[in-house]
Amino acid sequence: MKAVMDQNAFQSAARMALRGTGWNGILSEGHQAQSGVKFGKEKRKMSTIPETMKAAILMGPNQLEVKEVPTPKPGPMEVLLKVASCACCSTDVALMAKPFPGQPPYGSFIPGHEYAGEVVALGDTVDEFKIGQRVAVEAHLGCMRCRNCRVGNYTACLNYGTPKHRANGMTSNGGFAQYVVNNINTVHAIPDHVGFNEAALITNLGCVLYGFQTVGGYVAGDHVAVIGPGPLGLISSQVARAFGAEMVYLIGTRASRLTKGAETGAHRVINIHEEDPVKVVLEGTNGVGADLVIESSGASDAPMMAIKMVKPMGKILLLGFPHEPVLVDLEDVLMKNKSIYAVRGEGWANLRRAVSLIGSGKIDLKPYVTHTFPLDEINTAFKTFIERIGGAVKVVVKPNE
Numbered sequence: 001m002k003a004v005m006d007q008n009a010f011q012s013a014a015r016m017a018l019r020g021t022g023w024n025g026i027l028s029e030g031h032q033a034q035s036g037v038k039f040g041k042e043k044r045k046m047s048t049i050p051e052t053m054k055a056a057i058l059m060g061p062n063q064l065e066v067k068e069v070p071t072p073k074p075g076p077m078e079v080l081l082k083v084a085s086c087a088c089c090s091t092d093v094a095l096m097a098k099p100f101p102g103q104p105p106y107g108s109f110i111p112g113h114e115y116a117g118e119v120v121a122l123g124d125t126v127d128e129f130k131i132g133q134r135v136a137v138e139a140h141l142g143c144m145r146c147r148n149c150r151v152g153n154y155t156a157c158l159n160y161g162t163p164k165h166r167a168n169g170m171t172s173n174g175g176f177a178q179y180v181v182n183n184i185n186t187v188h189a190i191p192d193h194v195g196f197n198e199a200a201l202i203t204n205l206g207c208v209l210y211g212f213q214t215v216g217g218y219v220a221g222d223h224v225a226v227i228g229p230g231p232l233g234l235i236s237s238q239v240a241r242a243f244g245a246e247m248v249y250l251i252g253t254r255a256s257r258l259t260k261g262a263e264t265g266a267h268r269v270i271n272i273h274e275e276d277p278v279k280v281v282l283e284g285t286n287g288v289g290a291d292l293v294i295e296s297s298g299a300s301d302a303p304m305m306a307i308k309m310v311k312p313m314g315k316i317l318l319l320g321f322p323h324e325p326v327l328v329d330l331e332d333v334l335m336k337n338k339s340i341y342a343v344r345g346e347g348w349a350n351l352r353r354a355v356s357l358i359g360s361g362k363i364d365l366k367p368y369v370t371h372t373f374p375l376d377e378i379n380t381a382f383k384t385f386i387e388r389i390g391g392a393v394k395v396v397v398k399p400n401e
């Protein structure tokens with residue numbers, strides 16, 4: 001037997017050795033020690049997969065507790081990931097306050113849908129990924145059998161919330177844990193130079209890219225106004241500029257976030273406490289209005305502001321979730337042939353684009369990761385995120401540190 005074996009051969013040998021254990025694909029230090037096999041140019045340290053792991057369990061409304069639970073096992077078409085980074089998202093805040101449809105019951109549910117880590121075990125039939133591969137994920141798998149899923153629109157699965165449906169961290173367990181199982185269709189390989197913290201944010205970028213796709217793609221030469229400098233608004237500003245927008249306006253109320261937006265993409269920031277955003281955008285466009293307005297604040301008066309500042313035939317993209325019904329002037333929309341679009345989620349194609357853009361450095365998500373916490377301090381992490389303590393934008397939990 002040759003002393004050096006390539007990684008594929010090592011994995012297939014190890015997987016064959018493990019067949020029949022019901023736990024295909026686990027590579028432990030024990031196996032490596034027994035075989036004494038090296039692979040690749042250097043001997044990689046294989047991590048042992050423990051029987052139990054630490055995970056944040058939702059025990060009741062807004063009640064997250066870190067507990068020791070069994071480590072999940074990957075089935076066919078699944079991989080086990082060791083979670084390096086899992087970001088707090090406002091969707092987590094919403095589903096922790098009030099369960100989403102199909103959410104697993106209190107006492108068993110692990111939230112977290114924005115995460116990145118390393119593949120540590122392969123389920124049966126999986127040859128798309130390798131042990132040790134660095135990956136990021138998307139939450140939505142869908143049901144893979146309804147009309148929307150079958151044509152690729154699985155973030156709008158018609159069986160959402162039923163037992164057929166799966167979205168990690170929403171209707172199945174997610175990444176606020178040391179390990180998590182993902183279907184391979186929700187896993188994306190990331191380049192070695194992309195950090196796990198920024199990789200955990202790729203669904204945010206994917207959602208923004210899905211939005212740009214939905215409104216028609218091209219913004220080169222356009223005036224784009226973004227309302228709400230939260231994570232999606234900040235990323236939207238950077239993407240609009242990278243895609244060639246002539247002017248990017250970023251509208252908000254918090255100076256620290258507007259400063260972050262000015263540093264990462266916006267040409268002109270508008271603090272609502274100091275200036276009238278509609279007036280500024282109209283002045284900047286010779287009274288015509290913006291070509292595209294992206295509403296990412298969720299504020300109830302923001303859609304109306306968007307309608308007022310978009311030009312005739314202009315487009316409005318809704319990314320922010322309003323918490324109550326909103327009143328808008330549809331007469332103005334109709335009379336001036338304005339269009340309103342809404343997107344939810346991202347989809348495989350946009351995750352692929354997101355990985356490419358952060359891999360090439362054309363989009364930089366690092367500035368938006370402002371805080372990190374170990375899993376034991378997850379409640380402090382959420383408090384920091386919700387209350388925006390210390391200028392928090394995205395707060396990342398590190399389950400294995």
Ligand SMILES: [Zn+2]
Pocket residue numbers: 089090091092113114203
């Ligand atoms: Zn999210």
Ligand SMILES: [Zn+2]
Pocket residue numbers: 142143144145146147148149150154156157158159160
């Ligand atoms: Zn479906």
